[in-house]
Amino acid sequence: MADLAIDVHALTKTYRTPFTRKKVEALRGVTFAVERGHIFGFVGPNGAGKTTTIRTLMGLIRPSAGSATLLGHPLGSRAARARVGFLPESPYFYDYLNVGELCDLAGRLFGLPPAVRKQRADALIEKLGLGRARGQSLKKFSKGMLQRAGLAQALMNDPELVVLDEPMSGLDPIGRKEVRDLILELRDQGKTVFFSTHILSDVEAITDRVAIVARGQLQAHGTPAELVSRSLQGVDVTVRLAAGEPAAALADGAHRVRRVGDELSLTLPADADVDAWLARAHAAGAKVVAVAPRHETLEDLFVRRVAGADRPASAGQAAP
Amino acid sequence: MTGRIWAIALNTFREAARIRVLYGIGVLVLGSNLLALVLAQLSLNEPGRVARDVGLAGISLFGSLTAILLGVFLLYTEVARRTIHAIVAKPISRWEFVVGKYAGMAVVLSVLVAVFGLAMVAMLALQGTGLSSGLAKALVLSWFEVLTVAAIAIFFSSFSTPFLSGIFALATWVIGRLAPDLEATTQQASPVIRVTTKIALEIVPDVHLFAISGRSLDGAAVSVHADFVPWSYVALACGHGLGWIIALVAFAALLFHRRDFV
Numbered sequence: 001m002a003d004l005a006i007d008v009h010a011l012t013k014t015y016r017t018p019f020t021r022k023k024v025e026a027l028r029g030v031t032f033a034v035e036r037g038h039i040f041g042f043v044g045p046n047g048a049g050k051t052t053t054i055r056t057l058m059g060l061i062r063p064s065a066g067s068a069t070l071l072g073h074p075l076g077s078r079a080a081r082a083r084v085g086f087l088p089e090s091p092y093f094y095d096y097l098n099v100g101e102l103c104d105l106a107g108r109l110f111g112l113p114p115a116v117r118k119q120r121a122d123a124l125i126e127k128l129g130l131g132r133a134r135g136q137s138l139k140k141f142s143k144g145m146l147q148r149a150g151l152a153q154a155l156m157n158d159p160e161l162v163v164l165d166e167p168m169s170g171l172d173p174i175g176r177k178e179v180r181d182l183i184l185e186l187r188d189q190g191k192t193v194f195f196s197t198h199i200l201s202d203v204e205a206i207t208d209r210v211a212i213v214a215r216g217q218l219q220a221h222g223t224p225a226e227l228v229s230r231s232l233q234g235v236d237v238t239v240r241l242a243a244g245e246p247a248a249a250l251a252d253g254a255h256r257v258r259r260v261g262d263e264l265s266l267t268l269p270a271d272a273d274v275d276a277w278l279a280r281a282h283a284a285g286a287k288v289v290a291v292a293p294r295h296e297t298l299e300d301l302f303v304r305r306v307a308g309a310d311r312p313a314s315a316g317q318a319a320p
Numbered sequence: 321m322t323g324r325i326w327a328i329a330l331n332t333f334r335e336a337a338r339i340r341v342l343y344g345i346g347v348l349v350l351g352s353n354l355l356a357l358v359l360a361q362l363s364l365n366e367p368g369r370v371a372r373d374v375g376l377a378g379i380s381l382f383g384s385l386t387a388i389l390l391g392v393f394l395l396y397t398e399v400a401r402r403t404i405h406a407i408v409a410k411p412i413s414r415w416e417f418v419v420g421k422y423a424g425m426a427v428v429l430s431v432l433v434a435v436f437g438l439a440m441v442a443m444l445a446l447q448g449t450g451l452s453s454g455l456a457k458a459l460v461l462s463w464f465e466v467l468t469v470a471a472i473a474i475f476f477s478s479f480s481t482p483f484l485s486g487i488f489a490l491a492t493w494v495i496g497r498l499a500p501d502l503e504a505t506t507q508q509a510s511p512v513i514r515v516t517t518k519i520a521l522e523i524v525p526d527v528h529l530f531a532i533s534g535r536s537l538d539g540a541a542v543s544v545h546a547d548f549v550p551w552s553y554v555a556l557a558c559g560h561g562l563g564w565i566i567a568l569v570a571f572a573a574l575l576f577h578r579r580d581f582v
Binding site for chain 1 (some may be wrong): 322323326327331335357401402403406407408409410411412413506535578580581582
């Protein structure tokens with residue numbers, strides 16, 4: 001247990017609507033653990049309960065039931081919050097401050113002495129590429145710059161655990177890569193990073209473990225390699241058709257069929273006779289461009305689990 | 321603890337200093353001082369008395385309205401704009417946050433009352449009226465009235481919208497200000513009205529204690545122009561206000577402590 005940065009057990013949050021007092025179950029018994037030194041991706045569709053989980057962990061929301069610890073301390077503990085850095089979803093900061101003042105405010109709340117505050121703020125502002133915008137008020141910042149300012153204030157206490165709610169949201173591809181690199185760098189420094197995202201390629205690229213949440217319940221939890229099936233899901237084939245050759249005959253029985261100009265891409269079922277299909281394509285005058293085995297991706301798993309969670313019959317089933 | 325409260329207070333001061341309405345209120349106070357000068361010239365007797373009365377009324381009225389404005393907005397907007405999310409996730413207690421917000425507001429209001437007071441003193445100097453200890457006492461009482469009204473506003477703001485908080489705070493201030501008159505008026509009313517008024521007066525801060533000039537105190541008329549209250553009265557009234565401030569901010573912190581920030 002000592003090696004767990006986050007330990008969540010049967011976390012439940014139920015709201016009541018303002019007038020009708022109708023119950024809304026935002027979290028339904030979410031249980032997972034994050035080991036120290038890991039990058040943990042928390043993925044799910046909109047309204048799945050990702051942000052509610054994170055806000056509960058950060059003490060912004062009180063759980064209706066269940067428990068959790070951060071760095072071995074119970075939820076809401078000041079000792080834990082002193083060692084955690086937090087970037088909220090779509091961060092809103094005091095727009096009259098500049099990034100240096102924002103970092104200074106964060107440093108004051110962490111109880112850092114003035115010299116340390118200045119030194120860390122300077123280093124983080126430069127590292128996150130905000131040096132040239134240092135004098136500008138946050139009001140003038142783009143969404144990507146605000147996200148980076150939010151990361152700077154989150155890292156002011158040199159945290160052991162970094163919790164990032166949608167850190168790639170609103171960033172362009174370069175910005176996303178920079179955040180990915182920063183997360184990897186934080187892990188290399190021995191920190192634990194817990195982040196939520198919709199962007200599955202980011203999760204696959206950098207996480208040690210992943211949890212998929214949908215409709216307030218955990219749908220899957222493990223390493224990306226454990227979660228996705230290693231068995232063959234099909235064979236992706238791309239061929240260049242002879243002029244005027246119709247694709248219909250070759251597409252029979254295949255799925256994900258797509259034709260762009262004279263190039264036809266499709267996926268043959270895992271049990272299809274690929275040699276026989278290729279022979280047929282040759283006979284029809286087509287030239288083979290690419291043949292590749294298709295394994296399940298995190299996106300496939302995500303779609304399967306989330307779709308499963310959305311079916312009424314599966315609602316209420318516990319995560320495996 | 322004090323470092324965290326001071327950090328929030330400093331930030332609140334910065335935020336409040338950017339509210340343009342405050343500068344508008346400042347202009348109104350200067351305007352009321354100019355009006356006091358004009359009215360003093362028009363008065364047949366005691367121009368100094370008119371100038372002092374209008375000036376003090378301006379400080380009390382505009383100071384209290386500013387306190388309501390700041391009190392109902394500054395805490396609420398932290399939640400509405402979600403700026404509070406990055407703050408309460410840090411090692412700061414929610415009560416420290418509420419106290420910090422109040423402290424920041426108190427600093428802003430103190431600066432405003434000081435500026436209003438200086439403007440009034442300048443106006444009185446122009447008009448040829450000197451300073452007196454009565455005026456200093458009246459200014460201290462006005463200052464505590466404004467601080468108490470800010471605490472009333474922040475209390476309502478901890479669980480209500482700015483609109484409703486504004487109405488509640490304004491009503492509490494008006495009832496508290498008119499308490500002796502309301503009590504006297506309802507003496508001959510039906511028992512229901514009398515009891516209701518009594519209960520209402522018991523649960524609102526006695527803001528009228530801060531506006532004592534022109535009233536009867538222990539059977540003697542007191543006036544900022546002549547026989548005004550002793551410093552011991554000022555200390556007691558401020559102590560009363562301080563008690564309400566502590567209670568209201570504590571209740572606000574308690575209510576804030578139980579809130580979910582979704």
